[in-house]
Amino acid sequence: MKTPSEKSNGKPVNRKLYAPLAAHEVELAQFFVRMANILGIQRSVAEIYSLLYASPKPMEFDQIQGRLEMSKGSVSQGLKFLRDHGMILAIKEKGTKRERWEPTPSLAGSLVNILRSQVLPSLEKSKPTLQNVLDFATARAAAPEVIERIARLQRWNSRAVELSALLLPPPADE
Template sequence: MGLTGLEVGVIDFFVSAVKVLGLPKSIGEIYGLLFVSPQSLPLDALCQRLNMSKGSASQGLKLLRAFGAVKATYQPGDRRDHFTAEVELKRLVAGFMREQIQPRLSHGEERLAQLLSLGGQLSDQAAGHFQRQRLQKLERWSQRSREVLPLLSGLLE
């Protein structure tokens, strides 16, 4: 029922990792435990071993599944879903990009488009000129991100 030293260590490792990514601790706990566990685990096993509420575990698993970071495996003779960690770094990164980065990037681009239309109304004075240049700079940044970020997944073959 308690966790071994190794399990605690691995879970801790993932907790720090997901915090870097801006995700809640519970996500790291769940993924970490699944990562070290030889067997797939059902939701209530996660709750018990991690001292976590059913609600947290359910929400955490939902997000992890959306990333493709855990998969549900059918276990014959058991009505419950059992979960397993996906451990291919490339897939984890791809899932994170798709679910977290891309949507925000798109949103940012919409915002930028609105800014550009505002920019059209700028004066031809020095200040207006400067600000138009800055908006162009933002456009270039946006373009670069679209080019470079997808490459990242590729580098992890």
């Protein structure tokens, strides 16, 4: 007969196998969640990153899932996001199957990656939109002050795109 700590396949359930978060881990997560909110990044991603950030050694999938009591799906998606944005690195030891994860050394670099992917696309997408608006408004003979306002917006947006591209240059390789 199976104990409650076993699934039908005999594999032990994660619950209770991993230590609950320590006080400093909880507070650090609060910090990262706040920062993530500003950037429009979801809580689960911030929690994963925070855990890795406070860990003295790289962590593997099941540890992350167990200590955060989070679903497999969320861990998988969270790690994917962090990987895609260059925020974590895989440490692959020979002889082991599972990968282990740690934060990339440069948090600054990670931030730049995030900003580039979260903010720049919106700015760039706006260029043609604003040109359209200006064309429309001109064609309909809108009030001159309105046309001037829109033109100002367009100049702003262009400068913002240029500035961002300068501050957030794409990585040389990849």
